[in-house]
Amino acid sequence: MNHQAIPVPSLEFQLTDTCQNNCGFCANGDSPSKKQSLSPELLQETFRRMRPESVIFSGGEPTIRMDLLAPYIRAARAAEVKTVKINTNLELLDPERLMQLEDAGLNIVHFALNTLEPEQHRNLRGNPHAEVTRVLENIHVILEQTRLKLKPEFVCMHETVENFWDVYDYLNDLHVAHPGRFETIELQRLILLGRACDASAPKTSEIAEIISRRTLGALQVDALCFGQEGAQFAPYGIHVFPCYNPANCGCSPVRVDVNGGVSKTNFAGLQADFNIMNVPDGGIERLLSSPCSASLKACAKV
Ligand code: SF4
Secondary structure, X not given: OOOOOOOOOEEXXXXXXXXXXXXXXXXXXXXXXXXXXXXXXXXXXXXXXXXXXXXXXXXXXXXXXXXXXXXXXXXXXXOOOXXXXXXXXXXXOOHHHHHHHHHHOOXXXXXXXXXXXXXXXXXXXXXXXXXXXXXXXXXXXXXXXOOOEEEEEEEEOOOOHHHHHHHHHHHHHHHHHOOOOEOOEEEEEOOOOXXXXXXXXXXXXXXXXXXXXHHHOOOXXXXXXXXXXXXXXXXXXXXXXXXXXXXXXXXXOEEEOOOOEEEOOOXXXXXXXXXXXXXXXXXXXXXXXXXXXXXXXXXXXX
């Protein structure tokens, strides 16, 4: 087969749908009971057809499959991907694994930190064995024993919103002590998909309060917003990622799931636009001109 390519600047791979945790706010609904993973064939076919400049390996928890993650990072480098990130809960890593991933070509570690309290962390993660101390230890290992960059995220929920400044201060101190190692902290509004419910949704005013104080520290705060929320936050001068669809988070790259489904979102409940392994020759033009592929077209380089 000689499929035409759709080059995109940034691409997310769901490396696995398995995760040791069971967060109620998981946008993908991933859990310990799921067992699928991305095949090397799908990885190579995607590189050939989408030629990304940057990729994120997410899940599920990608480090649960270190046997795939390190070789897939190497494959990304071999495919001339410039920036390779992982989206991880940071709990299954240790110094040896982190150095293995850095040696493979990893650049950036994206992780969520929603509380510094061990008990609340276990509750939020839906896992009695989850350990926030492990997360914090691994942040220090990354800063002190590797050259990897860190991209923290805070999921803003009714249960967590009051933790924001404690988490921020903790990370801001590290940012000041290790200049150039942190990207912005991403303030992410709870996504009411997956298992999350209305009761966990923060008020817009609570998020606006954080945003209005966002310049108090050195670590920059960015916000992820949805549809019209972007307009609500615009007066604060904050960087709001562009939205192509009110149901989609604007900064999400094109996502390839473990089954090859391709969509412009990483949120459960939305259908993939098409399956990359099942697009016949000549089918790309048809897909790009169809209404369901408008979001993909919007971020394609062609
Ligand atoms: S949010 Fe992250 S850590 Fe929680 S279940 Fe989903 S993939 Fe796992």
